[in-house]
Amino acid sequence: MRRHAVWRPLAAIGLAGLAACSNTTPSQPTITPQATATAPPAPIKIGIALGGGAAKGFAHVGVIKMLEANGLAPAVVAGTSAGSVVGALYASGMNAFELQDKAVALDESKVRDLQLSSGGLVQGQKLEDYVNEQVRRKSLEQLAKPFVAVATRLEDGERTLFARGNTGQAVRASSSVPGVFQPVSIGKYHFVDGGVVSPVPVDAARQLGADMVIAVDISNKARGKTPEHMLGALNQSIAIMGQKLGQAELARADVVIRPQVLDMGPVDFNQRTQAIAEGEKAALAAMAQIRERIAQLQAERAQATRLAQQKASEAARQACLDQRSRLQKLADMAGMDGSCEPR
Secondary structure (H helix, E strand, O other): OHHHHHHHHHHHHHHHHHHHHOOOOOOOOOOOOOOOOOOOOOOOOEEEEEOOOHHHHHHHHHHHHHHHHOOOOOOEEEEEOHHHHHHHHHHOOOOHHHHHHHHHHOOHHHOOOEOOOOOOOEOOHHHHHHHHHHOOOOOHHHOOOOEEEEEEEOOOOOEEEEOOOOHHHHHHHHOOOEOOEOOEEEOOEEEEEHHHOOOOOHHHHHHOOOOEEEEEOOOOOOOOOOOOOHHHHHHHHHHHHHHHHHHHHHOOOOEEEOOOOOOOOOOOHHHHHHHHHHHHHHHHHHHHHHHHHHHHHHHHHHHHHHHHHHHHHHHHHHHHHHOOOHHHHHHHHOOOOOOOOOO
């Protein structure tokens, strides 16, 4: 202990002497670590994946309504089939109450144009025109929120995400139930209902940059009942085809909301008010789970931010230490140089 006590004053005297004898001032480190406060984590970007289900898609309106009412408005939107219709209108800048007004006032004849054809009974042009009218002729990339409509490429079954171009045409392609709607020709390909390959487009919402994806599943489930009409049979067939794919994709969602609309038929437009109410109920029931997941993601992000700042501080300190002069290193050995400590 006495040796150390003697050493420090002697080292200080020696260093002072070296400094006095030196003709030049030792260069100072160019990096001085600064003590930085931990920045608050960036807000969690919520994405919503709206699944297909024909007239049951009115339930999506109720879900969005409750999310907005709780301050959890989605930042990005992905839609398949009926979900693409609601999703496009919502992404255009409408709020949930405007969506509800549109849904209640919708005349079925505005979106259905019957035309006998080998490709399908419904041409789909009316649906395209209706959507374009509602979004004020804006293209997909001009919408207020990032949005994609998911369709299936008929030639090879490839999942296709429409993120640019004609909004109404993209929604029409996404909603073209095989055998009911005529396939939509875009470029050199033809497209049909996105539910064949992605019944609830969780992955598409994630590709849009969502940190957290809320999936809304209104798809038909095979429950041992025989559909009462052709459209019901076709919808159930598509649901069965996409069921395995859909289950795997739904597992990648953070929260899945399932409005109780399975008993509603695909053309039951007269039950739209009930479908909206079921969407509200299901969203409210999931609210605690949604908030819990957001809190978890925020905690993970805050921890990652702290670790990144700690690594940056350590790297800056090491760079500072490496740039010291010989004299400063000797001073550090004597406990007299704190220039590289965070301030």
